[in-house]
Amino acid sequence: MKSIAIIGAGFSGTLTAIHLIRNLVEPIEIIIINEQETFNKGIAYNPYSKQHLLNVAASKMSAFSDQPDHFFQWVCNQSEYTNKDKNSLENSFLPRQLYGQYLVDIWSETIQSEQAKKANIIVINSSVIDLDVDDHNASLTLSNQEKIHVDICIMANGNQVPRNPTIRNTNFFKSTNYFQNPWTINSVTNMGSSLPILIIGNGLTMVDTVLGLLEHNFENEIFSISPNGFNLLPSPGYVVQYTKFTEEISDQTTLLQIVQLFNKHRKILKRNGSTEESLITSLRPYSQKIWQQMSFQEKKLFMNRLRHIWGVARHRIPLQVYDKIQKLLIDRKLHIYAGKIVDISEDNQKISVEFYNKKQQKNEKIIVSRVINCTGPETDFIQSEDHFLKKCMFKGIVSQDKLKLGINADTSTFQVQDSKGNLHTNLFTIGPNLRGMLWETTAVNELRQQAETVAKNILSCHLVTKSFS
Ligand SMILES: Cc1cc2nc3c(=O)[nH]c(=O)nc-3n(C[C@H](O)[C@H](O)[C@H](O)COP(=O)(O)OP(=O)(O)OC[C@H]3O[C@@H](n4cnc5c(N)ncnc54)[C@H](O)[C@@H]3O)c2cc1C
Known part of the structure; x- marks a missing residue:
């Protein structure tokens, strides 16, 4: 029996596994590896708050490109939404937690199906820390040092935590008041101090973090520093079709x-x-x-x-969220600066942040109680201390694109390219790893197609399949 490992079970990994199961004819073994908490949901659809909303309307979030209203119909069948007006529901921005539940549901439905009996599905709650690939095998090392040997490997490892800012005092990154990962609840809880908070970045995660802080009764000022300090824009309810x-x-x-x-x-x-x-x-x-x-x-x-x-x-924000942010700006509870962090130091729970204020054209200082990094997912895995892709790059298994946005791969078959420019026959990737190749490769809209294509490609090249049109 051929075996396929999928690294990561966020949207991309889950949907790839679903398409493998739906389309297989011969028995195969599918091993899917992800830590338990984010299994099926990934980072995006495992938020800590109900206030964290999808940035795409419900009608456009189907996991299946051939069933465009699949998510919407699923929502209509959820008890909380059965009596809601269908027209407004279609255009609304629903909680990302709900979308996570949708993914969990479609996964459960798939693995309980008749078709799933043809597969040996193994879920491993762990992380892959290393990978070796030759022409016939892929060998994955898990965080407990256990090794898994498979015929084919698909990397659907998704988004990485943000990069630390470039400052002189890198010791600060060890502080318990610094949160490099803004997607976990501890970044907005246990705020003992009455001092303000600094959010580095000014995008959608900054907005989620502000909402998270308010939900946890934070009442002091919030500073946001980003290179341009642009104002976020609201998502209009209606967009004129213009070609x-x-x-x-x-x-x-x-x-x-x-x-x-x-x-x-x-x-x-x-x-x-x-x-x-x-x-x-x-x-x-x-x-x-x-x-x-x-x-x-x-x-x-x-x-x-x-x-x-x-x-x-x-990346626009839903109108009701835009409203909240505007109110905070008007009330001077939220301050958005264009600038650059120069240095950060901490003394006795007081964090002093020196930054270049672009508008004032001078360095300024603010004192805060915590710093939350909302600069967006890191794309250059060389920056991370121990990412398995970094090890793969040093071994020549993968190559980085020139802009360091991801890795090189063939964007029609999703085969990964090695350091010599050759395509692996048994190593594939989809999702954010392809940013350098495709730029737009993070939204459900694109990923659902990638998951379906890579699954069908693998089945048709390596295994007997149903006939595809
Ligand atoms: C906060 C946020 C909100 C978003 N909101 C939307 C939205 O509303 N609509 C939309 O269309 N898109 C949204 N996106 C874009 C989002 O990237 C995609 O929709 C999608 O969730 C990406 O899925 P993924 O599986 O590729 O990556 P991820 O969601 O990042 O999932 C990757 C998974 O792989 C696991 N993993 C990583 N490395 C390893 C390893 N070494 N071993 C084992 N497991 C590993 C991770 O734990 C994670 O569970 C959002 C993104 C973010 C970050």
């Missing part, structure tokens, strides 16, 4: 021309009382293709000059 912008983009259009076209169409929309949200939405189905046709110089330019603007325009 004229993307109709003008061809395979030859350069990044500069895309920016010029964007500005041209933004003005047209503005004259007609609409916003650029329509442009961002219309670009979405083409963004991977555009990224792939950009030169390395253009990609670098995008990363240096446009990435943050794109992030703000693309």
Whole structure:
């Protein structure tokens, strides 16, 4: 019996396993490895608060591309939602905890199905700390040093904790008042002090953290420092369908021309009382293709000059959350600064943060009781102390893309490329590892397709399958 290991059981790993089970004909062994707490949910769908909402409307969050209203129908069948107005439910931003429950449900349903009896499904609650691959085998080392030998391995290890800021006093990172991982509840609990709190970063996780702090009765000021200090934008309930912008983009259009076209169409929309949200939405189905046709110089330019603007325009927050953030800003409970952390030191539970204030063009100091890192998932695994991908890179099993956003792989088969540029026949990856190859490769919208494709590819290359159209 062939065996397949999946590293990580967030959305990507869970859906890959589901598609393997749904489509297999021959018996196979599927070993799926993830720590217990986030099994099926990953980081995104295991939040500590009900207030942490999806950033995509319910109607667009189906786990299956061929059943676009699968999630919505599931929600309608949940007792809490059966009596809710269907139209408003479709467009609402529901709790991410609910989405985690949806993933747990579809996994349970799959493993209890008749089809699952053909597979030997093994769930291991652990972490993979090392990986070796040759032409015929993959050998995974778990955190308890146990080794697992399989024929095929799929890396669906997803998002990494944020990178520590570059400061002189790196000793601070050992402090119990520093939270490198903003997605765990302890980052917002047990706040003994009456001093303010600093959140590094100004994106969606900053918003979740602010909500978490308020939920845990934090009443003092909250500071947020990020390179640009952009204001977050609300998600409009309705977006005008607008295709004229993307109709003008061809395979030859350069990044500069895309920016010029964007500005041209933004003005047209503005004259007609609409916003650029329509442009961002219309670009979405083409963004991977555009990224792939950009030169390395253009990609670098995008990363240096446009990435943050794109992030703000693309990752909007639900209106009710936007309202709360605006109120905090008006009440001067939340302060958003554009700037850069220079240094952080701690003395007797008081943390002194020196930062460059971009607006004032000078260094300033604030005193806080804790620092929460909300700068977003780290993409350069070389920065982490002991990531298994780092070990794989030193062994030549994987290669980093030039922008250090992820690893190199073939984006149609999802085979991983080794350091010599050869594609592995038995090592695959999907999800955030492919950021350098695809840029947009983190939302359910893209990942559901990747999971289905990689599962079908593996089954059709390595094993007998149902016939696929
Ligand atoms: C806070 C947050 C909110 C988001 N909200 C949305 C949203 O509303 N809508 C949307 O479309 N997208 C959202 N996203 C994007 C999100 O990245 C994807 O939707 C999706 O959850 C990614 O799934 P994944 O399985 O690839 O990665 P992850 O969710 O990161 O899951 C990876 C899993 O692999 C495990 N793992 C990692 N390394 C190892 C190892 N060495 N051994 C074993 N297990 C390992 C991790 O513990 C984790 O459980 C959000 C992302 C974040 C971070």
